[in-house]
Amino acid sequence: MxxxxxxxxxxxxFLRGATVAFxxxxxxxxxxxxxxxxxxxxxxxxxxxxxxxFPLFLFLVGVSVALAVRRGSLEARKxxxxxRAVKRAAVLFVLGLVVNGFxxxxxxxxxxxxxxxxxxxxxxAALWLHRRLGKYGVAGLAMGxxxxxxxxxxxxxxxxxxxxxMDSEYNLEGWLDQMLxxxxxxxxxxxxxxxxxxxxxxxxxxxxxxxxxxxxLKAEAEKKPGYLVVVGVGLAMYxxxxxxxxxxxxxxxxxxxxxxxxxxxxxxxxVAVAHRLMDDGPPRAWMLPFLALGRNALFIYVASQLLAxxxxxxxxPWVATGGKSLHFWLFDGMFGSIGDRYxxxxxxxxxxxxxxxxxxxxxxxxxxxVKL
Numbered sequence: 001m002x003x004x005x006x007x008x009x010x011x012x013x014f015l016r017g018a019t020v021a022f023x024x025x026x027x028x029x030x031x032x033x034x035x036x037x038x039x040x041x042x043x044x045x046x047x048x049x050x051x052x053x054f055p056l057f058l059f060l061v062g063v064s065v066a067l068a069v070r071r072g073s074l075e076a077r078k079x080x081x082x083x084r085a086v087k088r089a090a091v092l093f094v095l096g097l098v099v100n101g102f103x104x105x106x107x108x109x110x111x112x113x114x115x116x117x118x119x120x121x122x123x124x125a126a127l128w129l130h131r132r133l134g135k136y137g138v139a140g141l142a143m144g145x146x147x148x149x150x151x152x153x154x155x156x157x158x159x160x161x162x163x164x165x166m167d168s169e170y171n172l173e174g175w176l177d178q179m180l181x182x183x184x185x186x187x188x189x190x191x192x193x194x195x196x197x198x199x200x201x202x203x204x205x206x207x208x209x210x211x212x213x214x215x216x217l218k219a220e221a222e223k224k225p226g227y228l229v230v231v232g233v234g235l236a237m238y239x240x241x242x243x244x245x246x247x248x249x250x251x252x253x254x255x256x257x258x259x260x261x262x263x264x265x266x267x268x269x270x271v272a273v274a275h276r277l278m279d280d281g282p283p284r285a286w287m288l289p290f291l292a293l294g295r296n297a298l299f300i301y302v303a304s305q306l307l308a309x310x311x312x313x314x315x316x317p318w319v320a321t322g323g324k325s326l327h328f329w330l331f332d333g334m335f336g337s338i339g340d341r342y343x344x345x346x347x348x349x350x351x352x353x354x355x356x357x358x359x360x361x362x363x364x365x366x367x368x369x370v371k372l
Contacts, residue, residue, distance in 0.1 A: 014291055014294055017293030017295075019056050025346075027308070028352050028353075034342045035345055051263075052266060052267075056266075057119070061126060062214060066217075069081060069130060087372070100112075103309060112184045113197075143205075146205050146260055149201060150244075158170060166249065168190075176196065176198050177192050194253050196254075202255045206255075209268065234266070234269035241262025296360050296368075
């Protein structure tokens, strides 16, 4: 059951594909004014289902790092992995800027942080730490970052206010983002960016927990530790995050330490269960669409973002309203007759997912894997 060489694990590809599928559905409603609550991120403290999705992907980044890079290999010892790793991260970061700016590319207001940018930074940090630290070092550093992050929010005064605060309008995350990237952050009624500078550090912790999960997958054939032990650790992390919520509220927007334990424990259980169910034999038919998405996850994600933008900015001058976007022309034509606007909005997102899944399946059958 342990991976050998560069052999891919079905469970990891499946979870990555399922995560990307959920991201596509959550990011692309037909009508943003009519979206089911669980497909909306929590406004501040608390959580919804969709709050788990991107953190789960970051956890899988750590898993993939541990599976792909053997710490004791000659290439790893001599640092031969770094040219490819830095190139991969740079391409990811630039792609993130392209997604943020497309199609107008206004450099005066271009958002610098983003999903792909965070993946790039977290990937490099997880790789560097994976190569240098043993399991206790990885675990200790991950928990150390979380404790330090908590103390930072609890005791460090916000400049300009003179006291610590977790207020959504003005806080340390927002202060630092404004200091470093004023005019180039996410500006939807916030002074902070959900992929901002400060909250990147607990995301690195999340990826480090993924590194530990990846190392377990490599050594699982030796039953050290066993499946039930890993599930127990995951449940303990999950419950620990819930308990920590009383002192440091669970908050995805600033990736609080309680949130990292909460979602990291959930992710660890998911990885362990998926490994137990999927990696002993050939893939089942129902797994194939998610496996296809998982093998080209970043390509499909970028395609979904760019396609959505094209549909929104393309205007149809012959429509009576005088320039309705292609998105709403298609949405109204396909689902406008459905009385429940929430259901119609959801069906649009599922239709987009089905289209992109078909692309991924065709690519998978032809053996096309887009690598950075």
